[in-house]
Every structure is written in C-alpha cells, then in structure tokens.
Amino acid sequence: MPKPVFVLLHGAWHSPRCWNPLVGELAKAGYSAVTPALPSTGSTPPTPDWSKDVETIRDTVSDLVQEHDVVVVMHSFSGMTGGTALEGLDKPACAAKGLKGGVVRLIYIVAFLVPEGFQHSPYGTRDNMIPEMRTDFEAGIITVRPEDAKAMFYQDIDNATSFGAYWSTTTYAAWRDIPTTYILCTGDKPTTVAAAQHLVDSAKANGRHRIDNVIKVDAGHSPFISRPGWTAATLIQEAIREG
Structure with missing residues (x-):
C-alpha cells in the first residue's frame, strides 16, 4: 500500500x-510531510479571525487527497x-467523489x-488566556516573551497572533x-496536562467520536523537537492503525 502523506499543523x-x-x-523512514504556514501566526497586519488558517489547511489537504x-x-x-477545516475530506467521503485518497x-x-x-475566548475579552500571553488590544495581537517561552513550550529541552483567532468559533469536529x-x-505544564485529559474525556462523552487511542508520553509541550525520533x-x- 502507498504510504500516507503527513500534514503537520503548527501551533x-x-x-x-x-x-x-x-x-x-x-x-528517513520513507514518509513525506507537508508543513503549511498558518496565517494567524505572526501575520502583519493581524488576521481578523482564523478563516485564512482554515482555508490554508483545507486547500492543502484537498490537493493531496486527489492522489494520496x-x-x-x-x-x-x-x-x-x-478540526474545523476537514469536513468532507475523510476517506469514505473522498472515495464517494472518486478521489484516490482521503484523510485516514x-x-x-x-x-x-x-x-x-x-x-477559546469570548469576543472582546482575554478570558482563558494565561498570564504569559501578553495582549495588546489596540494593536490586536498576542505575544509571548522569549523569557517565558521555555516554560510554556520547551520544558524538556535543555538551555546550552492575533486576538481574532482566539475569538473564532469551531464549526466542525473532524474527530x-x-x-x-x-x-x-505528561511533562507539559500541569494545568495543560489536566486540560488535555479533560478535552479527551469530554469529547468521548460528547456523542459520536472516532477517538481510538490515547498515548501518554513523558515529554514536554513540543515532543517533535525534544523527541523527534520517538x-x-x-x-x-498510528498512521497504519486500523480505524
């Protein structure tokens, strides 16, 4: 069977x-990956919402599923x-359209x-945003200081955006x-670990779902940097796991 293509979406x-x-x-293992740049991160001027992110993701995946x-x-x-961008791009839906691939x-x-x-946050507020998220309502941006970044994202790595995206609302749940x-x-910030577990538990209790595996790893927020091999x-x- 042909190997799937990974689409990697940054935070x-x-x-x-x-x-x-x-x-x-x-x-090294013979797999290819596509890493689209999401417009809501670092955009100048700030994006008014996350619609361009959703459009970028959907366009990227739509092109790939023609063949992969x-x-x-x-x-x-x-x-x-x-999760919002992938409606109608699952494998069965793509097969029904005569496409060779689909999101598996x-x-x-x-x-x-x-x-x-x-x-994430009600419009016009910074509710649910942690203190390290420095907000500038006049400029319409959110930033993280370099000195705060390690504790937030890189806990297990040694030392040698706009408001519109946070005020947007999901319209589809691909899972x-x-x-x-x-x-x-589990090596992430304790509040983040608890929040992640809550998200999984809530999703499973929220009706129909296809969540079939939860993997816990002793790594910080960014294991793709600290433990890329793993x-x-x-x-x-997981790519070859039967759904």
Missing part, C-alpha cells in the same frame, strides 16, 4: 520550521482550525480536541468522522 506560537527535526526523521491518503497532525492551537487519521499532539461551537489519536505529554515512530505506527 499559535510556532512557524513551520518547528517541524524540521520531525520531517527529517519521517524522511493523508494523516493530519495538529499541535496545540491548530487542533481547533484543523487525525493525530492531536496536546492539541485542542473540541466540539462544534467551541470558542467525529475520522479515526483519531491523542498524544498527551514522535516520528509514533506517527508512523
């Missing part, structure tokens, strides 16, 4: 370069945009696994229709 505070170590490990099976990997914030699995890496109608794996990093092996294992 709110990263760029596609964050995936470079993982892309290299996947390539696809595994969509989401980190942190992109769980919301990725979702993999969330400590990402927002949320139902339809979810909004209801596509086989889904959740990677929960992450690549895990993604490949």
Whole structure:
C-alpha cells in the first residue's frame, strides 16, 4: 500500500520550521510531510479571525487527497482550525467523489480536541488566556516573551497572533468522522496536562467520536523537537492503525 502523506499543523506560537527535526526523521523512514504556514501566526497586519488558517489547511489537504491518503497532525492551537477545516475530506467521503485518497487519521499532539461551537475566548475579552500571553488590544495581537517561552513550550529541552483567532468559533469536529489519536505529554505544564485529559474525556462523552487511542508520553509541550525520533515512530505506527 502507498504510504500516507503527513500534514503537520503548527501551533499559535510556532512557524513551520518547528517541524524540521520531525520531517527529517519521517524522511528517513520513507514518509513525506507537508508543513503549511498558518496565517494567524505572526501575520502583519493581524488576521481578523482564523478563516485564512482554515482555508490554508483545507486547500492543502484537498490537493493531496486527489492522489494520496493523508494523516493530519495538529499541535496545540491548530487542533481547533484543523478540526474545523476537514469536513468532507475523510476517506469514505473522498472515495464517494472518486478521489484516490482521503484523510485516514487525525493525530492531536496536546492539541485542542473540541466540539462544534467551541470558542477559546469570548469576543472582546482575554478570558482563558494565561498570564504569559501578553495582549495588546489596540494593536490586536498576542505575544509571548522569549523569557517565558521555555516554560510554556520547551520544558524538556535543555538551555546550552492575533486576538481574532482566539475569538473564532469551531464549526466542525473532524474527530467525529475520522479515526483519531491523542498524544498527551505528561511533562507539559500541569494545568495543560489536566486540560488535555479533560478535552479527551469530554469529547468521548460528547456523542459520536472516532477517538481510538490515547498515548501518554513523558515529554514536554513540543515532543517533535525534544523527541523527534520517538514522535516520528509514533506517527508512523498510528498512521497504519486500523480505524
């Protein structure tokens, strides 16, 4: 069987370069990966919402499924945009359209696994945003200081965006229709670990779902940087898992 293509979606505070170590490990095993840049991160001027992220993800995946099976990997914030963008791109739906491929699995890496109608923060507020998220309402942006980044994202790595995206609302939950794996990093911030477990438990209790594996790993928020070999092996294992 042809190998699926991985689509790697970065979080709110990263760029596609964050995936470079993982892309290299996947390539060693003969797998290709696509790492689209999501417009809501680092955009000037700030994006008014996350619609361009959703459009970018959907266009990227739509092109690939013409010929390939696809595994969509989401980190942190992109769980919301990725989960929203994939309606009608699951394997059965694509097959019904006569396409050769389709999305065969979702993999969330400590990402927002949320139902339809979810909004991170009510419009016009910074509710649910942690203190390290520095907000500038006048400029319409959110930033993280370099000195705060390690504790937030890189806990297990040694030392040698706009408001509109956070005020947007999900309209689709791809994990209801596509086989889904959740990677929960126990070395992340304790509040994040608890929140991730809550997201998984809530999704399973929220009606129809295709969540069939939860993997716990002793790693920080960004295992694709701190443990790229392990992450690549895990993604490949999950990519061939029967949904």
